[in-house]
Amino acid sequence: MARPFVVINVAASLDGKIDTIERRGAPISSERDRDRVDQLRAASDAVMVGSRTLHDEDPRLTVRSSTLQADRVARGEPANPAKVAVATRLGLKPDARFLSAGPARIILFTARTAVDAALGHGLLTAQGVEIYPTDGPQVDLATVMAKLVELGIRRVLVEGGGSLNFELLRLGLVDEVQLYLAPTIFGGATAPTLADGAGLLRADAVALERVQVEPWQDGGLVLRYKVKPR
Numbered sequence: 385m386a387r388p389f390v391v392i393n394v395a396a397s398l399d400g401k402i403d404t405i406e407r408r409g410a411p412i413s414s415e416r417d418r419d420r421v422d423q424l425r426a427a428s429d430a431v432m433v434g435s436r437t438l439h440d441e442d443p444r445l446t447v448r449s450s451t452l453q454a455d456r457v458a459r460g461e462p463a464n465p466a467k468v469a470v471a472t473r474l475g476l477k478p479d480a481r482f483l484s485a486g487p488a489r490i491i492l493f494t495a496r497t498a499v500d501a502a503l504g505h506g507l508l509t510a511q512g513v514e515i516y517p518t519d520g521p522q523v524d525l526a527t528v529m530a531k532l533v534e535l536g537i538r539r540v541l542v543e544g545g546g547s548l549n550f551e552l553l554r555l556g557l558v559d560e561v562q563l564y565l566a567p568t569i570f571g572g573a574t575a576p577t578l579a580d581g582a583g584l585l586r587a588d589a590v591a592l593e594r595v596q597v598e599p600w601q602d603g604g605l606v607l608r609y610k611v612k613p614r
């Protein structure tokens with residue numbers, strides 16, 4: 385099945401946590417890293433998040449830099465990449481920045497069973513949100529990727545969280561993983577990590593090839609890995 389080029393990006397503490405045990409979207413990136421992520425967004429056709437990240441962080445997912453936005457427009461692209469969320473159960477508040485920050489195309493993938501009930505379907509379609517139900521109790525991520533290609537999206541930046549990242553990696557739907565490792569330790573067995581979910585046995589582990597290591601003055605480390613084909 386055709387799918388876009390998919391990059392996962394996270395900011396993590398040295399012990400691999402992408403948030404503290406509070407799960408409220410603790411700041412981890414340095415200012416320079418926020419610029420790196422902005423460039424990644426500006427180079428993407430879509431930015432994707434899982435529903436708990438939407439709920440916990442209330443992210444804008446737009447390009448911060450007006451120069452990068454102007455560059456996109458000059459290339460004939462919209463100022464911001466499309467915002468894509470996978471969410472079956474959690475309701476989106478009408479004032480969520482996912483909906484209000486823009487301008488941006490907004491695409492929501494839901495489980496068919498939940499499309500009318502929890503998500504306020506009428507409200508969202510009134511706001512111009514494109515809603516695509518998929519089969520199964522959770523959103524079918526392979527179908528999501530195929531649909532995104534159909535919608536003209538060739539490059540997707542996934543910005544978490546750990547459950548969505550894991551499922552995409554498990555299903556072989558990721559091409560590249562980038563991370564900013566911050567010089568800090570959060571600890572906590574329940575704090576989210578780059579890849580959570582059910583976990584993989586050693587024989588099924590996702591193999592990576594390191595393509596970039598950059599130590600930064602702010603004490604952080606930027607790492608980039610390609611996902612090896614299975």
Ligand SMILES: NC(=O)c1ccc[n+]([C@@H]2O[C@H](COP(=O)([O-])OP(=O)(O)OC[C@H]3O[C@@H](n4cnc5c(N)ncnc54)[C@H](OP(=O)(O)O)[C@@H]3O)[C@@H](O)[C@H]2O)c1
Pocket residue numbers: 393394395396401402403407408409410412433434435436437438440441470471472473474522523524525543544545546547548549551576580
């Ligand atoms: N530091 C970073 O770079 C970074 C980036 C992003 C997030 N975070 C942190 O990560 C945490 C959130 O991560 P999380 O693992 O709890 O949640 P998540 O990955 O953001 O969202 C997972 C949710 O997405 C929905 N979903 C629907 N279909 C799915 C599928 N096929 N596979 C996986 N999920 C599917 C499910 O919720 P429904 O049943 O409600 O649909 C699922 O519970 C927060 O603390 C956030 O701050 C950190």
